[in-house]
Every structure is written in C-alpha cells, then in structure tokens.
Amino acid sequence: MRLTTNVDAAPGRSPRQAIPFLLPALVVLAALVLYPLVFSLIRSFFDASGDEFVGLRNYVDTFTDPRTLIAFRNNVIWVVVAPAAVTGIGLILAVLTERIRWATAFRLVLFMPMAISLFASGIIFRLVYEEAPNQGVVNAVLVGVHDMFSPSSQYPGARPRTGYTATDAGFVGDAPVQAGDTVMLPLVGFSPQQVPPQALPASTPASGSGELRGVVWLDVSVGGKAGKVDPTERGLPGVAVEAVRDGQVVARTTTGDDGRFTFPDLAEGDAVVHLPSSNFSLPFRGMTWLGPSLITPVIISSWIWIMTGFAITFIAAGLSAIPRDALEAARVDGATEWQVFRRVTIPLLSPVLLVVFVTLVINVLKIFELVFVIAPGSVQEEANVLALQMWQVSFGTGGDQGAGSALAVILFVLVAPAMLFNIRRFRRERS
C-alpha cells in the first residue's frame, strides 16, 4: 500500500488515461476484426461485381442452392456426431490413462496428431482410405482378414466367350448337351500370364464313346481365332464343372491340366453344363471409402483421430483437479468403479466436458481442410461443408464474393451462439 502512494492512487479509474493504452489494441481489433465483419455483412447484399445492391437475393440463392443445402446437411451431421464422439472418447481415454504408470507418455502419443496440420493429416488419410488394397491400409487389412476366411477364386473375372448366360450361381450353358457330346468352353477375361504353370496346351477331346467330354481353355492369344483352340492356347486346370438336369446337379468334376473334363456315366437325356461362380468370383477388394456414401463418415473419423488428443489433454487436466476425497468417500461407501465414474467423476467433470464440447462444436462448424483434401473431386459435392462452399463460391467459381459473403455471415451466425456460451462461461468462472 505504501508503494502505491507514489503513483496514481486509483489506477484505471480515469478513462482519459486508459485511452492511450487501449488505443493500439482497439485499432488492431477494429482493423482486423470489426472492419472485415462489417464489410462482409455489407458485401453480402451486393452482387458478384460489388456494384449493384441486390438486397437479400444472395441469401435466397444460398438457401435454394442444392449444393449449399447438402453442405448444411453435412454440417449438421458433423455437429451432431463429431464433437460428442471426440468428447466421449477423450473422457474414456483420459480416465483410463490416469490409472497407468506411463500416463504422460501415453497422452503424449495421443496428442501427437494435434501437432500435424490438418492439411497434412488430410493427405495421410486420403492415402489410408485409398481403394486399391496395395495402397490403402484400411482396405489392405480388410482384404487380408477376408482372404484368411474365404480365399479368392482361381480365375477371377474370367467368363465364357459366348453361349453361356451369367447367373448369380455361375454360368449356365444355353444349349442342352447329351452324353457323347463334346463341350467347348472358351474362357476370356483372364491374363494368359496368370494361368497356373502346370497348365498344358488345350486340345479338343474326341467325341463319341458315350461320355460327355469337354475342354475349358483360355481363348486368348495373338492372332487366335475366337472359339477355336489355337496352338498356343492352354487349358485351365482345376475349373469346377457341373452337369445340371431339371435344376438338379447330376454330376460334378474338375478339369485336368490340359483343361479337359469328362462325365463318364451321365444318364441318357438332355443336360446343361454349368460353371459355378466359385471359379470366377472377383477377389474381395475392400470398400469404396472415398465414394459418395461413405465420404463424410470417413472424414469425420480422421477428424476424431486428430482431435482426440486435444480432448484428452483438457479432460485429464480437469480430472487431476477433482478432489480425491470425493472419489475415496464414494469407494468407502461401497460404490463400484462404474458407479464412481458415472455418479462422481462425470458430474464433477461436467464443466470441463462442456467447455471441450463447445470448443469442438466451433471447430467443427468451420471445418474446411480435411474435406478439401480427403474428398476426391468426384464426391466433393457429397462431402461439402459450409466453409468449403463459402471458399468455392467466393474464389473458386468465377469469384462471386457477394454470395460468398452471405455464406460467411450465415456461418458466423451459426458459430456465434457457441462462442457467446463460452465467453459467458469464462466470465462466470472469473467472477
């Protein structure tokens, strides 16, 4: 107290004195925040060139444009799913890591994605979800697991050249055959290089002799005639062939190394030759993650990966601030760990959880980079969000900055309640 007598007795009481100190900050604030805000608002009432006043037309256009409506829908999905998921996962991981010895190291690892820019993370996830299993790790795992349980077929994609009708069960011959006939089965749609090494050159089996005979061969060669066994063409070993009569399989065999097959004791009467689809089923290639239906969940999942570290850090800080005696008291009273978590930890943590949640909501509303990077051009419309749409309208497509400003204002109006909420919270905490 004694010291203060030398200077102004009541600092901060005189507004005149405060002005010079506040002025630099006010100028910066006005130039960088207030002016752009007001300018955007005014600009949103003008047309693309900025010369003509159009009233609310930009807003009407925005709410009638199907592209923007998809962006709205996606933003709603984002806000409903992403912040809640991240807060939930963050809570669980924070509580669990509190119990382990290397908690800090563990949290550090989980926090690491936050150190990467969203743009770089986007590029990483673009590759992670790549469709080709030899490039995208998610599909590589899916294909690996799938092939462990049901190995792929021997001749994926191969099909008879003509004379067979494709069904779900396989290929069914159009023409009936009888014992004593010779069935020619030229297959195409398969690379000659991938024919098994034990395959021998194909040849036409002799007819007659009361057996149904045939040959399955790869009818692909340079200068080869379609449907004819040419000298360089090889038989396909191991193809399952069935004889079907009245919808019932009456005989079953597989081809030899020269592609030939024989049904030795086929009874009299017509039958059809059937090639089961198990011979040709295409290998499982995983899922089209970056297609129109899955793109938004995919992008949300990568955002969750990035932001979980953020949630953990905040919630862990909140956890360490919880009075231990409250937890101990509950345990002494015989509460199970679940009850402690549910009835004591969560209520005590709720202020922190709310702040984390609201911050994430703001973050989600302005999501841009991930969508821009991860979604291929063909599904950008399906993955679109408001911030991306705003950028595209303003700078991407002939630059309609009037409509872009309208979108910016709408985005601002959407973010504002969450921001106000946070500001009021902070203020209440301080008082």
Added chain:
Amino acid sequence: MRKQLIALLAFTAVAGVSACSGGAAGTSSDLKGQTVEIVGPWTGDEQKNFEKVLEAFKSKTGADVKYTPAGDELPTVLQTRVSGGTPPNVALIAQPGLVAQFAKAGALKPVGAEVDKAVTEHNAAVWKQFASVDGKLYGFTFKTANKSAFWYSEKAFGQVGATPPATWDDLVKTSKAIAETGLAAVAVGGADGWTLTDWFENVYLRTAGPDNYDKLSKHEIPWTDPSVRKALEELAKLWGDPTLIAGGALQTEFPKSVINVFGDTPNAAMVFEADFVASVITTNTKAKVGQDAKFFPFPSVAGSKDAVVAGGDMAVQFKDDRATTELMKFLASPESGEIWAGQGGFLSPNKDVKSYPDDVTRDLAKRIVDAGDNVRFDMSDLAPAAFGGTKGAGEWKDLQDFLANPKDVDGIMARLEVNAAKAFGK
C-alpha cells in the same frame, strides 16, 4: 514481397521512360537499356526453357527481359497488376475468357501489323480466332497442348496383337479384345473432372462438327440438343461397359490413371489425355515414351475428319512500345518456338517450328498443324469457371455422374443444361 513490388514498379517505370526515348532509335537490333517484363505460368523446368527463349531475344536485340512466373495463380496476379495500374508488357494467358475480359476492359493493346502478318503466315486461320475479340487480334498461341491423344501400353496391345484403332468403333472393338486378357482397356482419371470434359469435347467435336462445337461453347445451343445426346451415347459405348474401364475411376486422379497403365502393376492398357501424359510417364514410371508408351490420335467417330482439341498459352501485350512489339514479333516467329521445341516438352501451333527432339513430340505437333482449321480450343476453358472449371460442380460433376451411370443420358443432359444456363446467365 514489398521489395519485389518496388522492383516491379521501378522496372515498369524504366520501361515506360525508355519506351519514350527509344522511339527514335534506328534498327531493331538496338534496344539496349530497355526492359520488358513478361508474366507467364511456367515454373521449374518450363521456366528454364522459356528463359532460354528470352535469352535469345536479349542477345538479338539487346533489350533486357524479365520473366515473372505466376504459376496457377496467373489470373489473380494479372488482375491485381492491371487494376493496380502496373501491368507487365507481355503476358501468357491460358484462359481465353480472361483475354476477352482484358480486351473489353481496354487493358490489352491489339497486336501490330507485323505480328498480325507473322501469325497469319505461320498458323492456321483458326488460331487467329482464338485470340481475337470483337474482330481485333490481341495475340497468338505461343505454346499449345494437344488434347486428342490416346496413350497405350505397347505390351498390353502386344498381348492381343492389337494395333492403334483409327475409328471409334475400332477402339471399342480393340478395348473388348484387351478386356479378354483380364486387363481393363482404358484407365480414366475420373476424380479430376477436367479429364472427363476433354473426353466429351473430343467426341463432340467429331460427332457434332466444329460449327456445333462453337455454338455449344457459347451456349448458343442448349446441352439438351440432340447433338449432345449423340456424343454422350458414343461415349457410353466405352464408359458403359464395366469390363472396359479400370475400376475405381471416380477415385482415380489423373496422374494415377497414367501410372495405372504404365506403372509396375498396370490395370489398364490405355489412357486418354493430352501430350503432357508423356512427362507424367517419364517422371513416375519406368516406361519409355516412344517404346513402351506410344500414342495414337483420338479416333474418328462416324467418319469424322481429323480434329484436335487444343489448349494453349496466348501471348498478349498490355503495352505497345517498341521493345514490347519486338518481343511479340519474336514470339510469333518460328525462331522462338524452335528454341524451346529443341528442349522438349513444347508444342507450337506454328507450322514452321520443326526442331522437336523426338518422333512422339513431332507427331503430336504435326497432328495439330495438320488438323488446320479443325482445331478447337478446349470448350470447358471457354465456359465460365462456375460451369467448366470448378472441382465437384458444373460440367465436371455432371460428367462424373455420367461416368458413374452412363445409362442416364437424359438426366445428365438436363443437369448439364441447368448448370450451364445458370453459369452463362450471370
């Protein structure tokens, strides 16, 4: 940034002053002390090659030339420079719409009589149209792209003994033969919409003819026109057969579609796109252009004549002092093109440029020159960007939807027309 700006201002000021004083100078070889600034899109190797061209101009005339690379941001850079009152002397612009915009705003100077004469002498008449606005010639295409080429893997064609098809029906037939070997016929980079617009433009130019092409470019006929249907139906002959198109096309970007044909694990035999496919092959795969990777021109559809869809960078002038005019004259002459052509990675519409380093490039350039007046500028580049140049919107998105479902010709035409009307209406 600031330093650069001051430097630029200084340069242009010098250029302005010297232009006034240089007016009285005698021969064209004496432009010493004058400075010309040229803005272009090229960076990296292309920048080095173009600077060699400018070096030749310098040693010929003594004028100082400063090249400012602007990359993909060239339209923004130029618009800012022009509205700031400090345009460069010469710019190379790939967007005809931007040229027209500058010309109408009075920012561009029409070319002089000598440049006009050189352009007429060395190029087919159609090239003058590309750079003309309201009947006045504002420039010429200095570097062009041949967007009518199918690149094929020699090995994949050898598997079935296929030869480059000359007609669209042959192409479909060859594709089917290739599909019999278990390989898809064509890799399509469908994640990038511009590859699909190039597909459509090539088919349309052949089925509907150059006149309709011009009309559709200006939206004088609607996208629901029967000629559009015909082109889409031809396209569907190829796109509509799932065994012919490599899987996941809509998730495949253009460079990957090239690697899918010429890389270590190919899944298709052909890829359609412009001459710059060659550089993608060279930088990303082990295949050798001209041996493993060859090209054939986009086949004729229903008996159409040779035609080429081209893109290109147009040289235009913002000033008309003597040094600028001399530079334009130099760029319009075969002499400048010869220098870059010799370095590779360059095609010129100039029929007297002959120094191409290899057969493939020479052939690509020859196709453009031989097509004469049947060359057309890339239609999507002529359209407003909202329709022809936006990722995931307009023509790009509609053709991506068509690739996803080639049966829905009517639906796509209706959507194209709605989007075109909206973009052209503004």
